[in-house]
Amino acid sequence: MNAPREHKIVVLGAMGAGKSTLVRALAGDRVVDTDVANTDTASDKLSTTVAMDYADIDLPNGDRLRLYGTPGQARFDFIWPVLLQGASGVLVLADASDTAFVDALDRYLLALREHAPAVPAAIGLSKLDLAPHADLEACTTRAAEVLRALPVVPIDPRSDAAVMMLMDVLMSEIEAMELVGLHA
Amino acid sequence: MASSLAADPDHRERRESLSSHVASAPVVQPGMPSTPGAISGSKPLTRRLRQYVWQKSGHAMLSLDGQPRLLLDFAHDHGIALSPPASPSLAQVLGEGFGRIVLQELPQERFDALAKGQFHQPLRPILWQVAQHGGDWDDLGRRLLRHARIRLLRWPDFRLLAHQHDGFRLCSLLLKKPCTVEECRQLLDLDANTVEAFVRSAYLCGYAMVETPDGTHEKAPAVAAPPTGSLLARMWRSLRGPSA
Secondary structure, rough: OOOEEEEEEEEEEEOOOOOOHHHHHOOOOOEEEEEEOOOOOOOOEEEEOOOOOEEEEEEOOEEEEEEOOOOOOOHHHHHHHHOOOOEEEEEEEEOOOOOOHHHHHHHHHHOOOOOOOOOOOOEEOOOOOOOOOOHHHHHHHHHHHOOOOOEEEEEEOOOHHHHHHHHHHHHHHHHHHHHHHOOO | OOOHOOOHHHOOOOOOOOHHHHHHOOOOOOOOOOOOEEEEEEEHHHHHHHHHHHOOOOEEEEEEEEEEEEEEEEEOEEEEOOOOEEEEEHHHHHOHHHHEEEEEEEOHHHHHHHOOOOEEEHHHHHHHHHOOOOOOOOOHHHHHHHOOEEEOOOOOOOOHHHHHHHHHHHHHHHHOEEEOOHHHHHHOOOOOOHHHHHHHHHHHHOOEEEEEOOOOOOOOOOOOOOOOOHHHHHHHHHHHHOOO
């Protein structure tokens, strides 16, 4: 019998985009978070993640899905390459209520291009209720220009169904990457 | 990538007949209405709708068996149902009668007069749903049977895909590798009807193009190895249950 394997999913994204909420929605109470009171004046959040969110999910074959939510502040960028190493997939969350959210995506897309260019990824666009006219097409185009065609999924991280759908899309990307690699 | 997104999908399709390049001219087939600007027959209708959607301009009306059914505003991506039947749905009626639909191009003033006070809905979801109901799609069906490959040009709007996991899987695959219906079926372990319905919708809404292989006696592509897929994706689906 094969030893159980571990599959790492990394969640990147801007401060306040909903990364911690997404990890909690996926893993329920099996979450280790490092939230503290926010002292960053760039954000009006009451608390924020200072190390990372971590959760794991047992898969039916004994494997384990490990979720890593990265802190959103720029001063923690150094942790990204470490986390991206060996990742099975990446979720990038963007905050649609930020008027510059398309430009803000560049940080994450460029990090993926440099450290994990072939790792399957999907973009979740949150807070669309605060920005109903946010330009999803611009987001899609930017991803294609900087990295490759990525799915851009409208998401409310507070909704379990929406979070599951984003994970379904990421799993489709993981599956397709492997199929194309196998049958190229 | 940016250039491929900018190209009109009809112009990118390979080995289409010369007539496809003059598709902006109204097409009236024998036995079909001869009203100026009227288009009927599944192939000309599909081609014209794809052009309208891509150009994001123009107005039209779809009639079925002489009865006006749907107003289309391509500039604003709106559809307006006319005398919607309670059951079956408008999408089902139009999908199953697709080969008998007549498209009438409308000037702005005529459209405005007909649409005044009516309920506007997003157009693309209507077209997507129409194509989910397989009616008369002779030309596309024949090309798919002759092992034409489907290439997806970009991710469709997730309002169209809703929570259809099979649709996500087809999008992911076809964006990375153009495949025949049979290849999609085998690689993703899907039934042919699911694949064909997705292809019809993606094609009609301008998200996909169909590449017909060379030669008159096309052979089926070599059958791929049995699907191994991704262990992680399979485990995730197993965890999620049948809804995934």
